[in-house]
Amino acid sequence: xxxxxxxxxxxxxxxxxxxxxxxxxxxxxxxxxxxxxxxxxxxxxxxxxxxxxxxxxxxxxxxxxxxxxxxxxxxxxxxxxxxxxxxxxxxxxxxxxxxxxxxxxxxxxxxxxxxxxxxxxxxxxxxxxxxxxxxxxxxxxxxxxxxxxxxxxxxxxxxxxxxxxxxxxxxxxxxxxxxxxxxxxxxxxxxxxxxxxxxxxxxxxxxxxxxxxxxxxxxxxxxxxxxxxxxxxxxxxxxxxxxxxxxxxxxxxxxxxxxxxxxxxxxxxxxxxxxxxxxxxxxxxxxxxxxxxxxxxxxxxxxxxxxxxxxxxxxxxxxxxxxxxxxxxxxxxxxxxxxxxxxxxxxxxxxxxxxxxxxxxxxxxxxxxxxxxxxxxxxxxxxxxxxxxxxxxxxxxxxxxxxxxxxxxxxxxxxxxxxxxxxxxxxxxxxxxxxxxxxxxxxxxxxxxxxxxxxxxxxxxxxxxxxxxxxxxxxxxxxxxxxxxxxxxxxxxxxxxxxxxxxxxxxxxxxxxxxxxxxxxxxxxxxxxxxxxxxxxxxxxxxxxxxxxxxxxxxxxxxxxxxxxxxxxxxxxxxxxxxxxxxxxxxxxxxxxxxxxxxxxxxxxxxxxxxxxxxxxxxxxxxx
Numbered sequence: 001x002x003x004x005x006x007x008x009x010x011x012x013x014x015x016x017x018x019x020x021x022x023x024x025x026x027x028x029x030x031x032x033x034x035x036x037x038x039x040x041x042x043x044x045x046x047x048x049x050x051x052x053x054x055x056x057x058x059x060x061x062x063x064x065x066x067x068x069x070x071x072x073x074x075x076x077x078x079x080x081x082x083x084x085x086x087x088x089x090x091x092x093x094x095x096x097x098x099x100x101x102x103x104x105x106x107x108x109x110x111x112x113x114x115x116x117x118x119x120x121x122x123x124x125x126x127x128x129x130x131x132x133x134x135x136x137x138x139x140x141x142x143x144x145x146x147x148x149x150x151x152x153x154x155x156x157x158x159x160x161x162x163x164x165x166x167x168x169x170x171x172x173x174x175x176x177x178x179x180x181x182x183x184x185x186x187x188x189x190x191x192x193x194x195x196x197x198x199x200x201x202x203x204x205x206x207x208x209x210x211x212x213x214x215x216x217x218x219x220x221x222x223x224x225x226x227x228x229x230x231x232x233x234x235x236x237x238x239x240x241x242x243x244x245x246x247x248x249x250x251x252x253x254x255x256x257x258x259x260x261x262x263x264x265x266x267x268x269x270x271x272x273x274x275x276x277x278x279x280x281x282x283x284x285x286x287x288x289x290x291x292x293x294x295x296x297x298x299x300x301x302x303x304x305x306x307x308x309x310x311x312x313x314x315x316x317x318x319x320x321x322x323x324x325x326x327x328x329x330x331x332x333x334x335x336x337x338x339x340x341x342x343x344x345x346x347x348x349x350x351x352x353x354x355x356x357x358x359x360x361x362x363x364x365x366x367x368x369x370x371x372x373x374x375x376x377x378x379x380x381x382x383x384x385x386x387x388x389x390x391x392x393x394x395x396x397x398x399x400x401x402x403x404x405x406x407x408x409x410x411x412x413x414x415x416x417x418x419x420x421x422x423x424x425x426x427x428x429x430x431x432x433x434x435x436x437x438x439x440x441x442x443x444x445x446x447x448x449x450x451x452x453x454x455x456x457x458x459x460x461x462x463x464x465x466x467x468x469x470x471x472x473x474x475x476x477x478x479x480x481x482x483x484x485x486x487x488x489x490x491x492x493x494x495x496x497x498x499x500x501x502x503x504x505x506x507x508x509x510x511x512x513x514x515x516x517x518x519x520x521x522x523x524x525x526x527x528x529x530x531x532x533x534x535x536x537x538x539x540x541x542x543x544x545x546x547x548x549x550x551x552x553x554x555x556x557x558x559x560x561x562x563x564x565x566x567x568x569x570x571x572x573x574x575x576x577x578x579x580x581x582x583x584x585x586x587x588x589x590x591x592x593x594x595x596x597x598x599x600x601x602x603x604x605x606x607x608x609x610x611x612x613x614x615x616x617x618x619x620x621x622x623x624x
Contacts, residue, residue, distance in 0.1 A: 021116075022048050025044065027115075029116075031115060032109070032112045033112075054088075054094065055083075055084070058086040061083070080121065081125075087117065088117035091117075092113055148175065150176055152178070152179050152207055152208060153179075153180050154216060154220065155223075156187050156197050161192055175215070177195050178213070179197075182197055182200065183200045188200075198211075208234075208240050215243065216242045217244065218243070228244070236525040236529070243260055243261070244261055261526065279494045283362070283494070286310050286362050287310070287312040287313075287362075288312070288360060289313075289354070290314070290364045290366060291363070292317055293315035294317040294322025295319070297489055298364070298366035298367070301364050301493060305494075313334075314341060314360060315338055315340050318367075320342055323340045326340075345367045345385065345392055346389050352396055355397070355400040359401075361403045362406075364408065364497070365406065368390075368424070368427075369382045369385045370410070375423070376419055379599070383419075386423035386426075387423050387427055388588060391434075394434045397441050398437075398440075398441050403440075403441065406443075406496065406497045407431045407444070407445045409428050409445050409446060410448070411448065413425035413427075415609045422603050422610045425606075428447075428505060431443045431445055436503065442503075443502060444500030444505075444506060446493050448507065449484060469535070470535040472520045472523075474516050475540055475541060477515075477539060483513075489508075505569070506568065587603065587606065590602045
């Protein structure tokens with residue numbers, strides 16, 4: 001049935017072209033000759049047969065039957081014109097050949113053939129434009145209904161023009177494009193179809209009001225975060241919906257669709273250029289262990305490691321439900337490539353069992369207690385997991401001769417003001433210490449900021465608060481954080497692992513930090529509301545361990561570039577491994593005491609920049 005639907009328009013235009021050619025010859029003979037004699041008409045079938053053959057062949061070769069004629073335009077007209085000229089030459093050559101084979105007087109002149117060719121072209125292109133005009137008129141008439149959305153298209157380039165044709169010629173979409181905006185000043189005042197190009201983005205509010213716009217569609221595949229943010233704010237202030245058509249990843253506009261603007265696009269920076277060959281060489285054919293493999297970062301590491309062709313993947317986590325969910329996700333595509341193991345990094349015996357069972361070549365250590373309020377409420381548990389869980393993993397890797405271990409760290413480890421940051425800083429130091437002692441295992445640290453949409457992060461919390469009608473709670477109007485997407489974070493981890501030689505801390509150029517307040521406003525607008533009008537924003541004050549601005553490196557750490565312009569290497573600070581080992585042992589001994597004071601004393605001796613009180617407790621769970 002679909003094939004028949006595609007063939008019917010082609011057959012219809014072939015028949016129309018045959019009629020047009022015959023009619024063109026009749027009209028040209030009538031115009032050139034004073035009268036149409038019986039002798040002249042006797043040669044008519046010969047010339048028409050030659051013309052039919054030439055025209056159909058030329059049109060087919062020029063692709064004149066492959067277009068969508070309700071979208072006919074200048075390029076289609078030119079294609080048909082050149083095909084008609086080629087057919088004229090072919091008819092004349094055929095005429096001369098007939099004269100040579102059958103010598104006699106043939107009355108039709110080249111002038112008659114040329115006139116017939118021009119008339120034929122006009123009739124053929126006229127038939128095609130009539131289809132477009134009829135379709136557009138029908139669509140426009142049907143779209144004058146009260147339930148039809150009036151649309152402003154931002155972007156008069158290829159994507160915008162394609163979208164205009166698509167909406168205009170599909171009545172069922174119930175969307176009528178009435179005006180364009182484009183930042184090219186030379187286009188102002190021109191028209192695409194019946195829609196005027198009104199101006200640039202500065203006229204967005206004016207155009208929405210003047211043309212009673214119901215929806216704005218951004219049809220600029222390369223639109224940056226600044227443009228999207230501006231358009232979103234203007235539209236939300238006027239209660240006008242906004243979507244986008246196409247993005248930079250779309251190869252074919254035929255497959256592009258209308259999508260909502262998301263938070264990642266509003267925070268988008270220049271994309272990370274991953275060295276695919278380097279990462280593939282690092283992962284392919286290897287046995288990879290991911291601790292915390294059911295978490296947000298860990299599970300994405302698992303997905304990408306499988307995609308890069310690891311031989312075996314071991315997903316290790318204490319979270320039984322998380323392991324169940326990732327098993328359901330991966331089972332069909334990677335059934336024989338991964339193994340699930342329940343366990344804690346605190347359990348030395350369990351770690352030893354898993355390492356001996358699989359002998360992993362590479363370990364990504366993502367297991368951690370990462371939420372500031374939770375670690376503030378239970379600091380001893382944070383020390384046990386983040387410091388000694390990391391130490392246990394590192395020691396198991398050394399004993400089992402693992403090639404590389406990559407520790408996932410955080411910007412909160414830099415000049416920490418909370419127990420989570422302090423424990424991650426000690427984990428970094430202990431990893432670097434063990435690297436100096438290990439002969440066959442290389443250790444490296446990857447440090448980055450907050451991850452959008454990760455479990456327990458501020459974004460899911462804000463979304464839940466918005467769904468309930470607010471208020472959205474922000475700790476401080478000036479609090480800023482670095483943000484990155486989960487795929488970005490994991491790309492950094494993978495390439496960092498590939499280029500690390502041992503002992504490094506690798507960080508990502510994460511662009512500019514984002515105000516948490518601005519993030520909350522963006523999410524409220526994306527949900528179709530206005531900040532502080534529809535959804536209130538409340539400031540709850542800084543919590544114990546919070547600081548307004550996170551740093552990505554210590555002042556004393558020397559920053560060096562790598563082959564990837566988004567990845568930097570921090571030179572490790574000098575410390576005596578034996579002294580650090582003794583201090584970590586003292587910290588471990590302090591865990592046996594009931595009083596936290598000694599434990600905090602040992603932590604501060606390891607991390608002198610820690611500014612923290614050991615007597616703080618909190619029940620709040622959102623890290624913003």
